[in-house]
Amino acid sequence: MALFLRPSSTSSAVKIVSPSKSDDPKPLSKQSPSKKDQPQRQCRNILIYGSCKFQDKGCIYYHPPVRSILSYHQVPPQSPPITEAMSSLPAQSVNAPVFVPKSSTPILSAATPSVQPVESPVAASNRTSPSRSNVYTGWTNPAEYDEDGYDDPHGQHPFIPPEYPSSNMDYFQPPSAFIRQPTNYHLYSNPIPEAFTYNHFISDTIREELQKRSETIHTAPAPGLGLPDEVQGYHTLVPLEAIAGDRRKLGNWYSSVYRAVNSSDGITYTLRRVEGYRLMNPAAFGPVEAWARLKHPNIVQVREAFTSQAFNDNSLVVVYDYHPNAETLSNLHLKSRPPTFQNGRLQQSKDSSLLSEHTLWSYIVQLASAIQTVHDAGLAVRVVDPTKILVTSKNRVRISSCCLVDILTYESRQSQDINILQQEDLAFFGKLIFELCCGQVNAMANLSKALQTIDKNYSPDVKNVVMYLVKPSPHKSIRQLLDMMGSRVLLEMRETQNAVDRLEAELMSELENGRFVRLLTKMGFINERPEFGKSHRWSDTGDRYIIKLFRDYVFHQVDENLDPVVNLTHVVTCLNKLDAGSDERMMLMARDEQSCLVVSYKDVKACIENAYR
Numbered sequence: 001m002a003l004f005l006r007p008s009s010t011s012s013a014v015k016i017v018s019p020s021k022s023d024d025p026k027p028l029s030k031q032s033p034s035k036k037d038q039p040q041r042q043c044r045n046i047l048i049y050g051s052c053k054f055q056d057k058g059c060i061y062y063h064p065p066v067r068s069i070l071s072y073h074q075v076p077p078q079s080p081p082i083t084e085a086m087s088s089l090p091a092q093s094v095n096a097p098v099f100v101p102k103s104s105t106p107i108l109s110a111a112t113p114s115v116q117p118v119e120s121p122v123a124a125s126n127r128t129s130p131s132r133s134n135v136y137t138g139w140t141n142p143a144e145y146d147e148d149g150y151d152d153p154h155g156q157h158p159f160i161p162p163e164y165p166s167s168n169m170d171y172f173q174p175p176s177a178f179i180r181q182p183t184n185y186h187l188y189s190n191p192i193p194e195a196f197t198y199n200h201f202i203s204d205t206i207r208e209e210l211q212k213r214s215e216t217i218h219t220a221p222a223p224g225l226g227l228p229d230e231v232q233g234y235h236t237l238v239p240l241e242a243i244a245g246d247r248r249k250l251g252n253w254y255s256s257v258y259r260a261v262n263s264s265d266g267i268t269y270t271l272r273r274v275e276g277y278r279l280m281n282p283a284a285f286g287p288v289e290a291w292a293r294l295k296h297p298n299i300v301q302v303r304e305a306f307t308s309q310a311f312n313d314n315s316l317v318v319v320y321d322y323h324p325n326a327e328t329l330s331n332l333h334l335k336s337r338p339p340t341f342q343n344g345r346l347q348q349s350k351d352s353s354l355l356s357e358h359t360l361w362s363y364i365v366q367l368a369s370a371i372q373t374v375h376d377a378g379l380a381v382r383v384v385d386p387t388k389i390l391v392t393s394k395n396r397v398r399i400s401s402c403c404l405v406d407i408l409t410y411e412s413r414q415s416q417d418i419n420i421l422q423q424e425d426l427a428f429f430g431k432l433i434f435e436l437c438c439g440q441v442n443a444m445a446n447l448s449k450a451l452q453t454i455d456k457n458y459s460p461d462v463k464n465v466v467m468y469l470v471k472p473s474p475h476k477s478i479r480q481l482l483d484m485m486g487s488r489v490l491l492e493m494r495e496t497q498n499a500v501d502r503l504e505a506e507l508m509s510e511l512e513n514g515r516f517v518r519l520l521t522k523m524g525f526i527n528e529r530p531e532f533g534k535s536h537r538w539s540d541t542g543d544r545y546i547i548k549l550f551r552d553y554v555f556h557q558v559d560e561n562l563d564p565v566v567n568l569t570h571v572v573t574c575l576n577k578l579d580a581g582s583d584e585r586m587m588l589m590a591r592d593e594q595s596c597l598v599v600s601y602k603d604v605k606a607c608i609e610n611a612y613r
Ligand SMILES: Nc1ncnc2c1ncn2[C@@H]1O[C@H](COP(=O)(O)OP(=O)(O)OP(=O)(O)O)[C@@H](O)[C@H]1O
Pocket: 240, 241, 248, 249, 255, 256, 257, 270, 300, 320, 321, 322, 323, 324, 325, 326, 327, 328, 330, 387, 388, 390, 400
């Protein structure tokens, strides 16, 4: 084994070497001291820990002067190669098993050192090909490796493409243009290794959902849309709805929705533009401030509003928070679905597509809570409409487009009583619940049929709520409604808290991953640095050598058939112990199997910290 110098840490690693002939201990009967000699026998604590706590407290064994203690951490930096120094250390004196290579075939498994390798057909076939055989069967033949320690038959770094001659460059320079690749959501979860449980990583569904949102934020705008490059500090405009085709009007105006990035904070927002709007009175922007102050988890946050001629017309633009992949309630629940085959006949799907009562109550409670906050602030929502309510994640609804109608109807609003507008909100809320229960727009056009559907599919509580909302009465209030459905509110609260718990648990598992990535990053920075490739002193000495062997112990073990051990639990356990700096010891084996080191995770942690610094 190549030399290594001591790491500067105060490690308690013990090196165990393969006994050579000259090291062969004399028969115990001759060598073991007689009882009267026992005080001269070297203290094991010195050999294992480098010191003995009981040295001055009556320990009967011999304690050599500090400098002469043979332990790798106490060899001075310029000492001769440790292999020679350690070869004089009798293995039984440290109470550790002598390592004797069991076969001429090298095995990298430190976990199963005593198992005689059984050759698998795969391994046998691998062995016939010299270029394959050295992949997992050890690193005993230096001739098979280049000076950098890489298995590279072409004499190049494995990550340097053939067109880059290795002689011309020290590192591989990545191409300057970065191409964004679509994410494979199941890249590291499918197939799941047997011993691997979900709780090591964030759940697939949440990860996929979040990845999709992130992808959506980064999608580039299609070219040739004729959109302005910049609108009042917002750039990279992307339309959120089809530009061509049928367009519905918002009152007297056409509106369009864009996603855009704010130049000052780099965050993506939603711009709702009302085309052909001429601002007659700047006071029309009065409600913007009140709406921007109002914060509620079920309302899409209003940020600001301005007029702009960037679209080559007079446009009103209101800026909202952006919720990637949001869908409107209308799209999700009220869009007519194509007929499907049922009992051999093409039929319009009906009850199966009805909203479940559980989800319906969740929507009702969330929207009621939002409306209450708006009414308490002395405002009216004015857009309680399925095309303006977004579903931003599972069962999570938010009212969008708030404030817009207030600006557009500024002139007429001056003469309107806010109570009347709030009563209108409640009536529209009732209409929305009717539509959601029946799964169709304008369900109230046929009231008796709509009530029949509710009677048939939902509990009487739903009917009570919906009738309260649609019956004209000047004394209705959202507070009364919330009182009516108190138990449903409590249920929703329970569900919300459960969801928070679930997300916290997911966050915890990601927290673990963050620690692992930090550890692995440090090890990646240290192990096999190309600039030190020609110097064996880098990775074959001191701290770095232990880190290299630890890396093999964690990742490169092979089983008795010489197949790689791909056990994520082993990796996670080792990394956890490493991060915690556990005192537990493990046996690290040199790649040539001629020597082993017994070190604790604490030692390896110190080595990593030292080498990283
Ligand atoms: N704040 C937002 N965050 C993310 N997406 C949004 C936001 N506001 C609107 N959208 C998306 O923009 C699209 C268009 O919104 P819009 O309000 O125009 O809905 P619509 O169903 O097309 O209604 P209308 O027919 O009245 O225009 C919707 O699909 C919605 O998902």
